[in-house]
Amino acid sequence: MDRVTDTEIADPLAIPELAPGCMAASKPYPAAANHQTALGFPGELATDWHDMAIAKIGELREKYRSFRVYLDACVKCGACTDKCHYFLGTGDPKNMPVARQDLLRQVYRRHFTLAGKYLPWLVGAKDLTPEVLDDWYSYFHQCSQCRRCSVFCPYGIDTAEISMAGREIMDSIGKGQKYSNEILGKVMKIGNNLGLPKKALAATLSDLEDEVEEATGVRVEFPLDRKGVEVLLVSPSADYFAEPHIAGLIGYAKVFHQAGISWTISSHATEAANFGMFIGSYDVMRKVALRIREAALDLGVKRLVIGECGHAWRAAYSFLDTLAGPFDFLDRRHPVPQHICEFTYEQMQAGKLRFDKSKNDHVRLTFHDSCNVARGSRMGDRPGGQFDIPRAILRAACNHFFDMAPETIKESTLCCGGGGGLLTDELMAVRKAGAQPRMRALRQVAEDHGVTHMAAMCAICKAQFSSVLPHYGFDREAIVSVHQMVSNAIVLDGAKPPTDDAAGDEA
Amino acid sequence: MLAAVFAAAYYVAFGVLAAGLGYRIWEYARVPAPLKIPTTPAPTTTGGVALRLLREVVLFESLFKANKWIWLFGWLFHAALVLSLLRHLRYVTQPVWEWVTAVQPFGVYAGFAMLAGLLGLWARRIWVPRIRYISAPSDHLMLALLVGIAASGLGMKYLAPTDIVAVKAFFRGLVSFDWQPLPADPLLLVHLGLVALLMIVFPYSKLLHAPGLFFSPTRNQADNPRERRHLAHWARALESGRG
Numbered sequence: 245m246d247r248v249t250d251t252e253i254a255d256p257l258a259i260p261e262l263a264p265g266c267m268a269a270s271k272p273y274p275a276a277a278n279h280q281t282a283l284g285f286p287g288e289l290a291t292d293w294h295d296m297a298i299a300k301i302g303e304l305r306e307k308y309r310s311f312r313v314y315l316d317a318c319v320k321c322g323a324c325t326d327k328c329h330y331f332l333g334t335g336d337p338k339n340m341p342v343a344r345q346d347l348l349r350q351v352y353r354r355h356f357t358l359a360g361k362y363l364p365w366l367v368g369a370k371d372l373t374p375e376v377l378d379d380w381y382s383y384f385h386q387c388s389q390c391r392r393c394s395v396f397c398p399y400g401i402d403t404a405e406i407s408m409a410g411r412e413i414m415d416s417i418g419k420g421q422k423y424s425n426e427i428l429g430k431v432m433k434i435g436n437n438l439g440l441p442k443k444a445l446a447a448t449l450s451d452l453e454d455e456v457e458e459a460t461g462v463r464v465e466f467p468l469d470r471k472g473v474e475v476l477l478v479s480p481s482a483d484y485f486a487e488p489h490i491a492g493l494i495g496y497a498k499v500f501h502q503a504g505i506s507w508t509i510s511s512h513a514t515e516a517a518n519f520g521m522f523i524g525s526y527d528v529m530r531k532v533a534l535r536i537r538e539a540a541l542d543l544g545v546k547r548l549v550i551g552e553c554g555h556a557w558r559a560a561y562s563f564l565d566t567l568a569g570p571f572d573f574l575d576r577r578h579p580v581p582q583h584i585c586e587f588t589y590e591q592m593q594a595g596k597l598r599f600d601k602s603k604n605d606h607v608r609l610t611f612h613d614s615c616n617v618a619r620g621s622r623m624g625d626r627p628g629g630q631f632d633i634p635r636a637i638l639r640a641a642c643n644h645f646f647d648m649a650p651e652t653i654k655e656s657t658l659c660c661g662g663g664g665g666l667l668t669d670e671l672m673a674v675r676k677a678g679a680q681p682r683m684r685a686l687r688q689v690a691e692d693h694g695v696t697h698m699a700a701m702c703a704i705c706k707a708q709f710s711s712v713l714p715h716y717g718f719d720r721e722a723i724v725s726v727h728q729m730v731s732n733a734i735v736l737d738g739a740k741p742p743t744d745d746a747a748g749d750e751a
Numbered sequence: 752m753l754a755a756v757f758a759a760a761y762y763v764a765f766g767v768l769a770a771g772l773g774y775r776i777w778e779y780a781r782v783p784a785p786l787k788i789p790t791t792p793a794p795t796t797t798g799g800v801a802l803r804l805l806r807e808v809v810l811f812e813s814l815f816k817a818n819k820w821i822w823l824f825g826w827l828f829h830a831a832l833v834l835s836l837l838r839h840l841r842y843v844t845q846p847v848w849e850w851v852t853a854v855q856p857f858g859v860y861a862g863f864a865m866l867a868g869l870l871g872l873w874a875r876r877i878w879v880p881r882i883r884y885i886s887a888p889s890d891h892l893m894l895a896l897l898v899g900i901a902a903s904g905l906g907m908k909y910l911a912p913t914d915i916v917a918v919k920a921f922f923r924g925l926v927s928f929d930w931q932p933l934p935a936d937p938l939l940l941v942h943l944g945l946v947a948l949l950m951i952v953f954p955y956s957k958l959l960h961a962p963g964l965f966f967s968p969t970r971n972q973a974d975n976p977r978e979r980r981h982l983a984h985w986a987r988a989l990e991s992g993r994g
């Protein structure tokens with residue numbers, strides 16, 4: 245798997261030939277019985293799985309307007325057929341968004357529409373056979389819930405809603421996915437996706453304090469469970485152990501330090517990502533979200549800031565108040581929740597931060613809009629702030645910034661290929677293929693502007709790119725955190741004078 | 752006899768259309784959207800949302816972003832359909848409303864535009880492999896039905912005109928329950944028969960996309976989750992007993 249797979253210069257959005265069935269064998273590992281039951285799902289495929297699944301479809305159409313309207317409204321116009329990065333990367337027609345929806349729609353029509361009941365052949369209705377269930381398991385786990393298709397559909401049909409529903413139905417009959425359900429178990433028990441216990445976390449944070457002090461001469465704090473501070477920071481747990489995530493965490497800490505605003509991390513809610521979203525379960529999502537509320541109450545903070553993570557930011561921005569609100573015990577003069585980029589930008593506007601851009605002169609940078617931020621949330625008070633604010637921060641911290649082709653960024657951004665619960669090794673083939681359009685867009689700016697690095701603000705994007713970049717002929721370190729650039733360039737009061745070789749250290 | 756059959760067909764078709772559509776809309780309105788899922792960047796106010804929907808309905812904004820060919824054929828067909836429908840108001844209004852007379856000259860060309868749009872869409876459904884893959888027999892039949900309606904209408908205009916005064920009397924008679932005879936021209940009967948069929952299948956088919964757009968949460972929600980709490984009725988029930 246270490247082979248370089250694609251170094252062609254090609255149009256990132258080039259439409260492939262259809263290759264029916266070529267990804268049918270791509271399936272995640274099934275969840276073990278104990279992970280299933282821990283979340284209240286059957287441990288293994290139930291004997292009456294068929295009837296249970298149909299009943300679940302009936303239940304979902306009473307609970308979710310999106311599910312019902314989207315299954316009814318599609319006119320098969322085909323506008324979405326070339327919009328999914330997994331289709332662009334594989335050519336498997338079942339990765340076309342409408343075809344992915346059809347996997348569920350065919351069964352829905354068979355049981356819940358007049359035409360499907362009496363004239364199934366006419367409207368493409370099908371029974372839920374073991375083969376169809378197999379297709380569900382394969383192809384609903386080849387959707388990163390990135391919502392690119394929903395931008396282009398004339399009715400706004402969001403395939404992510406359908407694949408979430410598909411996974412919810414499968415969970416409810418005992419056919420869960422190991423990766424997501426195992427991680428959810430850890431969050432519920434320990435408080436984060438990695439199962440990182442409090443002691444290990446405390447040790448990591450104090451190491452970071454030493455490390456930053458050694459590099460800068462300034463003691464920047466990384467407080468854990470400190471009561472009565474201003475800000476609770478909830479970040480994806482990868483920020484505490486993975487590269488380039490940690491470099492981003494150091495950036496947040498420096499910003500808090502320089503802004504003079506007290507903050508803390510909570511060991512009860514050490515995880516911003518909400519995997520309940522991936523499996524489409526409102527209930528599970530709600531339980532995960534409540535941990536953040538509990539931590540904020542317990543620590544008596546006034547503000548809630550979320551670290552760099554795409555799905556986490558969508559879950560926080562769009563869903564947190566619904567799931568775990570109202571947050572009237574927080575200081576409502578600030579947005580609840582607030583993104584770390586919004587926070588940093590606010591401090592920049594207030595004149596609290598100074599940057600020495602030359603510290604990033606070894607970097608020629610581009611920016612990957614994480615899709616869940618781009619299409620499922622906002623920053624600032626104007627629509628599109630989620631595009632402008634991170635770019636404003638990067639431009640303030642770097643001299644050399646270049647955007648990728650317009651049809652591959654902002655609302656049309658291409659997923660990294662690893663989102664939505666797919667960041668697991670057994671799905672590497674589809675992850676690599678799904679990254680292809682983004683990698684081609686990156687290659688364009690590398691050719692045209694000598695771009696060397698790409699910043700992202702999502703834990704999954706960063707992890708995914710770290711593993712797929714080499715397959716496309718890039719350096720694995722070419723992916724950086726937005727706040728890593730901030731960390732490199734920010735001027736700390738009382739820092740020791742820079743030495744010549746310090747500049748390249750953290751990129 | 753002929754008039755009676757068609758009169759009955761139209762009463763049924765109208766009843767099915769009105770009841771079926773009303774039922775669908777009621778269903779969509781009743782089922783909640785428990786989470787905020789507008790596709791962003793999205794308007795932050797209700798006024799903004801209304802504008803977004805208006806752009807979708809009038810200009811097919813998202814489709815334009817997606818694919819210029821589908822947009823061209825689709826928009827052409829729908830715009831022409833609206834014009835033709837307006838033109839047809841002259842067969843039920845007496846005296847004919849003035850603005851209906853005003854659209855009359857365009858309405859005639861609209862028939863051709865409609866046909867062109869439909870044939871363009873159909874050609875893509877047949878020859879573009881991605882779209883052929885996602886098409887079911889019903890998708891082709893729906894196009895055939897619409898092509899049949901447009902073609903028979905144009906045929907009456909240019910090849911075999913019918914007694915339009917009598918047709919108007921028939922439809923006005925339907926409205927006032929004072930039944931009148933219907934000319935037995937084959938093209939007319941085909942045209943009217945297909946239209947009645949279309950009205951009947953509307954609420955039971957993908958033609959539901961028309962009301963669907965207005966109920967699509969990715970399009971009809973304002974992007975304001977931090978400003979206003981959003982809670983579905985069934986989700987409210989989970990709130991009790993929370994620590």
Ligand code: SF4
Nearest residue numbers: 318319321322324397
């Ligand atoms: S763009 Fe929308 S309506 Fe058209 S085929 Fe795709 S999902 Fe269906």
Ligand code: SF4
Nearest residue numbers: 328387388390391393
């Ligand atoms: S949500 Fe994204 S991954 Fe899923 S079908 Fe749509 S474009 Fe593909």
Ligand code: SF4
Nearest residue numbers: 554614615660663704
């Ligand atoms: S991992 Fe990143 S790019 Fe991929 S779906 Fe999530 S936010 Fe989007």
